[in-house]
Amino acid sequence: MTGSVQGRLRRASAAAGRTPAADGTVLGIVMLVHTAFDRAEQVIRFWARGGCPVVVHVDRVVPRRAHDAFVLRLRDLPGVSFSRRHRCEWGTWGIVAATLASCEAMLARHPEVGHVLLASGSCLPLRPVAELRAYLAERPGTDFIESATTADVPWTVGGLSEERFTLHFPFAWRRQRRLFDRWVAIQRRLGLRRAIPDGIVPHMGSQWWCLTRATLAAILTDPDRPRFDRYFRRVWIPDESYFQTLARRHTARIESRSLTLSKFDWQGKPHVFYDDHLPLLRRSDCFVARKIWPHAEGLYQAFLSETGHGLPREPNPSKIDRVFAKAVERRTRGRPGLWMQSRFPREGWGGPPTAGPYSVFEGFAELFEDWEEWLARATGARVHGHLFAPGRVEWEGRGPTFAGALPDNPRWRDHNAQMFLRNLVWNTRGERQCFQFGPRDSQLLSWDFAKDPNAQIAVISGAWIVPLFRDPPPDLRAEAARLQRIESDHLAALRSPHAKARIRIWTLAEFLENPAEALQSALDDMVPARAAATAPRPRLASLPRLADLTGLGAFLQGLKNAGMHPYLMGDLPPDPPQAGGAAPSAAAPPGRRPYLVR
Amino acid sequence: MRALAIPPPPPPTLRRRLRLGWKRLRLLARARRAGAALEPVADRTGGIRPGARLAVAVLRDEALRLGHWLEHHRRLGVDHFLIVDNASTDGTAERLAAEPDISLWRAGGSYRASRFGMDWANALLGRWGPGHWCLTLDADELLVFPFWEERGLSGLVARLEATGRPALPCLMVELYPDAPLAGAACGPDPLAALPLFDPGGFWTERQRTHGCVLVRGGPRGRVLFADRPGLAPVMSKTPLVRWQRGWVYVNSTHFLLPAAPNLVWEDGGLSGALLHTKLLPDLLPRSAAERLRAEHFTDPRAHEPYYDRIALGPDFRHPGSARFEGWRQLEALGLLERGGWT
Structure with missing residues (x-):
């Protein structure tokens, strides 16, 4: 035969x-x-x-x-x-x-x-x-x-x-x-x-x-x-x-x-063309396409009666290629940082848990009097207060809700704090969020910050002492010990081998030696490493106003004498430390010498 | 193109599997008993062809939403509606009985005793569902999904079958009026009366006993349960399932047993949304009546404050409220996912 x-x-x-x-x-x-x-x-x-x-x-x-x-x-x-x-x-x-x-x-x-x-x-x-x-x-x-x-x-x-x-x-x-x-x-x-x-x-x-x-x-x-x-x-x-x-x-x-x-998806199955692909298919100038959805009446009607432009045209599937390549990439990687009904990756899979970079500042708001306004001015980022404060979520402007219906109710935040942070970053994609954090705040996310490669964390350890110093509570010793313990645990997370965030830690004493340089490096960290080579670094035009620390050294010595050993702030000299170029401010109350960073 | 796929969660322990299996059998028995008590009003199930797409619903006094609801889902491509009428008094039953693509049953019993209608729905699903794609809805839920206008339900189920998915996970997008609830007006199109929704602020968590993923939050949670987030409503559902013999919905359509079909909720696959039109102005008289009947919620007394707040005609608007435009908007916000379907 x-x-x-x-x-x-x-x-x-x-x-x-x-x-x-x-x-x-x-x-x-x-x-x-x-x-x-x-x-x-x-x-x-x-x-x-x-x-x-x-x-x-x-x-x-x-x-x-x-x-x-x-x-x-x-x-x-x-x-x-x-x-x-x-x-x-x-x-x-x-x-x-x-x-x-x-x-x-x-x-x-x-x-x-x-x-x-x-x-x-x-x-x-x-x-x-x-x-x-x-x-x-x-x-x-x-x-x-x-x-x-x-x-x-x-x-x-x-x-x-x-x-x-x-x-x-x-x-x-x-x-x-x-x-x-x-x-x-x-x-x-x-x-x-x-x-x-x-x-x-x-x-x-x-x-x-x-x-x-x-x-x-x-x-x-x-x-x-x-x-x-x-x-x-x-x-x-x-x-x-x-x-x-x-x-x-x-x-x-x-x-x-x-x-x-013919296009294939990530599983090797052919993509199907529907009525809504009509313009895309027409622009492709290809001769034949598959696979066509049998119910795509519009496609069959349009193309089987096609009379053509009469012009010789080279098939050009690149446009369709781009559209479908994007879909395949989205399907295989999903949208990192998005957690929803059909995307809930297991811990450690599916990329970083948040959608984009954000900054956590610890101790800065305590040390500088106009920190939030200054940071917003210097970086153009969105600057919140202590988002994890026990009393309320301190949104920028202290409004009742922020980006996409996130309420300021701390119970809602703490009910699922991980999702609170992921939602915040997802809902504000394209805009960098900065917020304050410290040992007075809810510590639920202490480890999550450390492990998140999208987090940039700048810590002045021991700066929580400043509010205690300026306005000592009755149970000063106990409170200082509690805050020191909490921050010490947090620092252990930041220093653990699992930490993937961009982390910088100064002790209060180190920071005060040269605040301008420390601030500059903290701000430099906000520029992603890849872009750092080309992007202009935000320069410090002015510096924030440092709180009045006169007598802090003596105050710490007093705590030590009372038996509580504050060590996270480093070695501050017992006399008022002299920061580089510090001079008394005209607005400072008489009798105390403030530190002014120029 | 090779990519690291997200692995499925670890299999449940034997103990948990046995427990869930036992629970499933109990629910099946309940559904059988509930099914026997259903009284047919208009049985047109003879017209169900193989491969037909079915919609299953339990209704009570839904005349306000019914027209739009039927129209929307007919347009999507539902071939046959299987509906249980739980003692409506506003003409809902008469209206349904006259429609050619609806089979109607009457259930006189208690809504609460039938696990908020789920026993009735499970009975219908068990009898007519196996082998069909079944859409189980409330009358205040409108299904939307990627490309729903152009490709319809038939395109969607073909895509789900081609990618080996037995179900479509959905988020309930709760719509609310651009006014305090008490003063809002309502015409025949609920979407016109309810233009706003919350563009985010849900949280996703894993349900411990069943291993499925739940999304919670939403405007009702934000306003009515502000101090008790643990009571915030579950906003995720699995309404569209290629039904199989022996399957049951556990808690509304939030999840079903066996657990495997719920595990489509994992890796950024195709998902949809249910536009929730509950917050129409009729919610006020409705919830007053519900409160008296005490037929809603597992623990009605815990929800007394909820009814108190609804009675005040609360205002769900806030500066971040978004105006509903369509599924592409929902996709951009991350509320649904096309899962590589282009």
């Missing part, structure tokens, strides 16, 4: 060479159909109207009645015929067998055909047939088939690339997944490998191609074909490699791209 078919093929291809079609190339369509027969019929009629012979393959799993009804409906089209039916299961040889049978039928029945386009029932032609024919006629003898070696492209999904060609795949991936995986593992363990037949180099690419009659006939009539067929029968997903490999063996000229636009 094969022999006689091949004999006919040779004769037919010889005949085709003698009688070129009037308007260039006659294009034959091989169409694989398994569902949505009404849509397939619409498209077949479109091709037939354009003067293309069509050979249709209907999957063998389609019941006989549906098949017969479909054949009957197309009876009025003389150029449309049907091929022998094979079972087309995804990833198996059946699809290649069906394609081969249909191509043999096409070449045998239609000697005038110069190019053959392989399409599926869910492919939709986007441009008139005449334009496609003219395009092919301008590029005579060119095979349009995406074809690349496995070493060169990272297309494959599922971890099998080169192994597709070197392992045996007797089991169906969709139906017999467990057997499939087990058998792959066994072959790997035992080091079983198949020999790739001589004369071919495995190539892969899109299943949808457009080959010249010469190349296709050479593939079909290759004397080694039985050997190749035997080999590809056990290759995984041979429909992506059979023609792609053999075309390389026989072609005169290959354009390694497909005329059929």
Whole structure:
């Protein structure tokens, strides 16, 4: 049987060479159909109207009645015929067998055909047939088939690339997944490998191609074909490699791209085009697109009546590529920092827990009298007070709600403090949030700050003593001990090996030695490391007003004398320390010498 | 393109699986008993074709919302509605019985005793649901999802099937009027009467016993439970499920058993939103009646302050309120996700 078919093929291809079609190339369509027969019929009629012979393959799993009804409906089209039916299961040889049978039928029945386009029932032609024919006629003898070696492209999904060609795949991936995986593992363990037949180099690419009659006939009539067929029968997903490999063996000229636009998602499933993709598809200038949603009435209506602009246009799928690449990236990585009903990654997965960088300042608001206003002026960021204060959430301006309905109620905040912070950062994307933190605040997030790579934390340790010094409470000793213990625990988190935030810690004494430089470095940290080289660093035009610390050293000594040992602030001299360039301020109350940073 | 996929959570312990399995069997038995007590008013279930998309609802006195609700979900592509009428007195039942794509049952029993209608809904789902995509809703919930205008429910369920998802997780987006509740007006389109919503401020947590993810908060929580965040309403639901024999909803449609279908709530996949039109002005008389019936909430007495505050006609507006524009706005805010569907 094969022999006689091949004999006919040779004769037919010889005949085709003698009688070129009037308007260039006659294009034959091989169409694989398994569902949505009404849509397939619409498209077949479109091709037939354009003067293309069509050979249709209907999957063998389609019941006989549906098949017969479909054949009957197309009876009025003389150029449309049907091929022998094979079972087309995804990833198996059946699809290649069906394609081969249909191509043999096409070449045998239609000697005038110069190019053959392989399409599926869910492919939709986007441009008139005449334009496609003219395009092919301008590029005579060119095979349009995406074809690349496995070493060169990272297309494959599922971890099998080169192994597709070197392992045996007797089991169906969709139906017999467990057997499939087990058998792959066994072959790997035992080091079983198949020999790739001589004369071919495995190539892969899109299943949808457009080959010249010469190349296709050479593939079909290759004397080694039985050997190749035997080999590809056990290759995984041979429909992506059979023609792609053999075309390389026989072609005169290959354009390694497909005329059929098809996109795949992150799981290797084809993207589906819907009515709302109409403008995108139209601008792509591609000839055929798949997969089309069977209910996309708008697409079928628009493109099957397309008359074309008459201008030769090169297919340009890059715009669609960008849109879909973005969707794939979003799907695989999600939107980091977003926590919602369909995104709740496990701890440590899915990127940083917050959506963007933010700054935590500890001790600055205690040390400087106009810190919040000054910081807002100096950086342009959004500066809040103590967001985790026990009494209320100190939003900027102290309003009752902030960005996206975050209330100032501390019970709501503390009920799920992690989500409170994530929500704040998510809801204010594009704007940097700064807030104050300290040992008087709720410590629920002490560790979360430390572990969050988006956090930038600047700490003046021991600065909590300043309010106690200026307005000593009755239980001063106990309160100082409590705050020191809390801050010490917090600092342990910041210094732990798990900390991923950008952290800077000064003791109060270190900070006071040169406040201007310390402030400058804290502000420098707000610029991301990557951008730091190029972005202008925020310069300090003025400095915030330092609180009056006269007598602080003596105050600390007094605490020590009373038996409470404040150590987090470092070694402040018992006499009022002299900061660099400090001078008494005119506004300072008489009798006390304030520290003024210039 | 290879990316590090987020792994699924660890499997539940055997002990927990047994406990949940037992709970599921108990709920199934309740649903069977509740189903036997349902009294058919208009049974058109003979018209349900294989693959039809079903909507299941338990209603009581919803004449105000009914027209828009039916229209919205018919437009989405619901093929058949299965509805339980819990003793309506405002003509809801008569109206429903006349519609050609609705099958109606009457339930005279207590709403509370049927676990807030869930036993009835589970009974209908168990009888007609298996093998179908089923949308279980209240009359004040309108489903929206990415591309809903263009692709409809049929496109959505095909996408969910193609990506191996058995359910669609949704956030309830609570809409409220641009006025204090007491003074708001209401026409036939609730979306016109309720233009505002909270663009954020929900929190997400893992429910301990079932392992599913819950989103909580919302304007009712913010205003009515300001001091008791532990009572804030759950805002996440799984209303659209490819139903299978033996499945049951546990607590409203917040989650179902077995737990596996809830685990679609993990990794930034496709999700939707339920526009919640509860805060129409009729909430005031309704909640006064509810309070008397004491048929709502597991512990009605704990919710006395809730009713007190509703009776005052509270104002849900705040400077950050957003005006509802459509699903793309919700996506930009991070309230739903297209999950790679483009």
